Amino acid sequence: xxxxxxxxxxxxxxxxxxxAAALVLGLLTVWxxxxxxxxxxxxxxxxxxxxxxxxxxxxxxxxxxxxN
Amino acid sequence: MWKYANPRLFLDLAEKLxxxxxxxxxxxxxxxxxxxxxxxxxxxxxxxxxxxxYVHVPAAWMALFCYVFMASASVVGLVWRHALADLAAKxxxxxxxCFTFLALFSGxxxxxxxxxxxxxxxxxxxxxxxxxxxxxxxxxxxxxIEDHARAARAAAVLAIVGVIMVPIIKFxxxxxxxxxxxASVLRFDGPTIHASLLWPLFTMxxxxxxxxxxxxxxxxxxxIIQQRIRALRLAAIEE
Amino acid sequence: xxxxxxxxxRDLRIAYRQGSSAMLGVGFxxxxxxxxxxxxxxxxxxxxxxxxxILWIGAALSSLISLDRLFHADAExxxxxxxxxxxxxxxxxxxxxxxxxxxxxxxxxxLISPFLAMMLGLPADAIGGLAxxxxxxxxxxxxxxxIGAALTINTRRGGLLLTILVLPLYIPTLIFGVQSxxxxxxxxxxxxxxxxxxxxxxxxxxxxxxxxxAAAALRINAN
Numbered sequence: 001x002x003x004x005x006x007x008x009x010x011x012x013x014x015x016x017x018x019x020a021a022a023l024v025l026g027l028l029t030v031w032x033x034x035x036x037x038x039x040x041x042x043x044x045x046x047x048x049x050x051x052x053x054x055x056x057x058x059x060x061x062x063x064x065x066x067x068n
Numbered sequence: 069m070w071k072y073a074n075p076r077l078f079l080d081l082a083e084k085l086x087x088x089x090x091x092x093x094x095x096x097x098x099x100x101x102x103x104x105x106x107x108x109x110x111x112x113x114x115x116x117x118x119x120x121x122y123v124h125v126p127a128a129w130m131a132l133f134c135y136v137f138m139a140s141a142s143v144v145g146l147v148w149r150h151a152l153a154d155l156a157a158k159x160x161x162x163x164x165x166c167f168t169f170l171a172l173f174s175g176x177x178x179x180x181x182x183x184x185x186x187x188x189x190x191x192x193x194x195x196x197x198x199x200x201x202x203x204x205x206x207x208x209x210x211x212x213i214e215d216h217a218r219a220a221r222a223a224a225v226l227a228i229v230g231v232i233m234v235p236i237i238k239f240x241x242x243x244x245x246x247x248x249x250x251a252s253v254l255r256f257d258g259p260t261i262h263a264s265l266l267w268p269l270f271t272m273x274x275x276x277x278x279x280x281x282x283x284x285x286x287x288x289x290x291x292i293i294q295q296r297i298r299a300l301r302l303a304a305i306e307e
Numbered sequence: 308x309x310x311x312x313x314x315x316x317r318d319l320r321i322a323y324r325q326g327s328s329a330m331l332g333v334g335f336x337x338x339x340x341x342x343x344x345x346x347x348x349x350x351x352x353x354x355x356x357x358x359x360x361i362l363w364i365g366a367a368l369s370s371l372i373s374l375d376r377l378f379h380a381d382a383e384x385x386x387x388x389x390x391x392x393x394x395x396x397x398x399x400x401x402x403x404x405x406x407x408x409x410x411x412x413x414x415x416x417x418l419i420s421p422f423l424a425m426m427l428g429l430p431a432d433a434i435g436g437l438a439x440x441x442x443x444x445x446x447x448x449x450x451x452x453x454i455g456a457a458l459t460i461n462t463r464r465g466g467l468l469l470t471i472l473v474l475p476l477y478i479p480t481l482i483f484g485v486q487s488x489x490x491x492x493x494x495x496x497x498x499x500x501x502x503x504x505x506x507x508x509x510x511x512x513x514x515x516x517x518x519x520x521a522a523a524a525l526r527i528n529a530n
Contacts, residue, residue, distance in 0.1 A: 004105070004106070007115075007116035007117070007119065008110055008115040008116035008117075009115070009116070010115055010116045010117035010119075010181055011116075013117055013120060013177045013178065013180060013181050014116060014117060014119050014120055014177075016177055017120045017123050017124070017173070017174040017177045017178065018101075018105075018119075018120075018123055020170060020173050020174065020177075021123045021127070021170055021174065024166050024169065024170055024173075025166065025170075025279060028162070028163065028166050028283060029282075029283060029286075032283050032286045032287050032290070033286060035287075035290050036286055036287075036289055036290045036293070039290050039293045039294055039297065040293055042293075042297055043293050043296055043297050043300075046297055046300050046301070047300065050300060050303075050304060053304075146523075198475050198478060201471070201474075201475050202475055204471065205468075205471045205472040205475070208468055208471060208472075209458060209459075209468065209472065212459070212462045212463070212464070212465070212468050213462055218527055218528065221523075221527040222458050222524055222527050222528065225454075225458065225520050225523050225524050225527065226458060226472065228520070229454055229476070229516060229520045232516060233475070233476050233479075233516075236479050236509070236512065237475065237476075237478050237479055239479070240478060240479035240482040240483060240505075240509075241478070241482070243482065243483075243486075243505070244482045244486070247486060247498075
């Protein structure tokens, strides 16, 4: 086990490299997933807001002008 | 490819692919880490420090791959107006920047025991550093331009300019290095890489690749959702 | 042809009237070059060794100062839309404006560079080489800078972003330019010629790249 950790004397270099990789890629994944969930929640909230809004008053006929 | 310009269809495809990609990523990393750290011999010259190569080289490969991917997506978006190509390019940039950073970081930790220095201004290191700046500039442009459609096209132009300049920059930095050759040069690859070192290298490279595609799908889903939010908000204002 | 000349002359006239552009750049250039011996020490051999690098880096940074105004003024007063509607390919309009920028902002730098080079201890023939190298290579600064300027019109902190976008693109010109000056290692005439030829190639590539991409960026940002 200690041979594994010391990596032939190079442990102080090998392990930081691997941990940095795990940390950076891990943080990237976590950040991406959290952003996805946050935006999905935003969308849900917005869609339900608009649905409720549409129920309360009749929507005017959709104009032919579309947002480009 | 054109079928998937439709966000709905793409989202369905992404939903199906994501678990497979994620699963493969985990599997490949598990196998790759085992082979890299335990299941392969130390190098006869560099000892166990060669194991850093199994993180460093795949990171560097992916750094470059992501930039080319980003530029290709930019071309598709700019020239053929594929609706999701811009989102693919935008999503790739932070992932590529992370790979680039890892390549530099792990390279530094490999360089210290090998060359005696935490940082060496050799051609490859310097080129990767410049690539990192190119990524940061691209991301900054997306952040700075407020209108999404405009930002997408401007960033596409930047990515294309970048990908054309990258070989030129690399060439000039190589040229620069040959004139400033340090007294003792220890090349990264040393003599030809032994076969037993190739297995961990390729496994980790494959793991990194599937990681990229997994996170890319996640980020593209986010982008599509944000696009829908923008459209809804716009429609709400126009009411 | 007349239209191109008109664009160049107009930009030159504006730059002359504003006055600040050329003087600011020259002042900045001189300051940067002055700060280096102050930061590094006045030993002649040290300064001689780094002189070409300082001068080229100073020129690169100085050219950045005036770049964000390349299209900015036009965007503000609406003449950008006019430029887009001219019966002239936008790519040529970009080249014309870049030429004007080079004349008004970079040529002055080249004119004072011999004095600054002398202050850093460069010998006379190297000073001549420097001037030639700057003449050949510095247009790339204007050309590549135009790309950044076109991409960052109408953005907050556009100037800073422009710097970050454009400096990596300057690197080949910087490398070949410094090595053309003939005071560094490998300074035989063959090496200098090779570097000058590469420098020329970079400038020509920059012209094509800039014409295409700056025009594309202008069209994107003009709506």
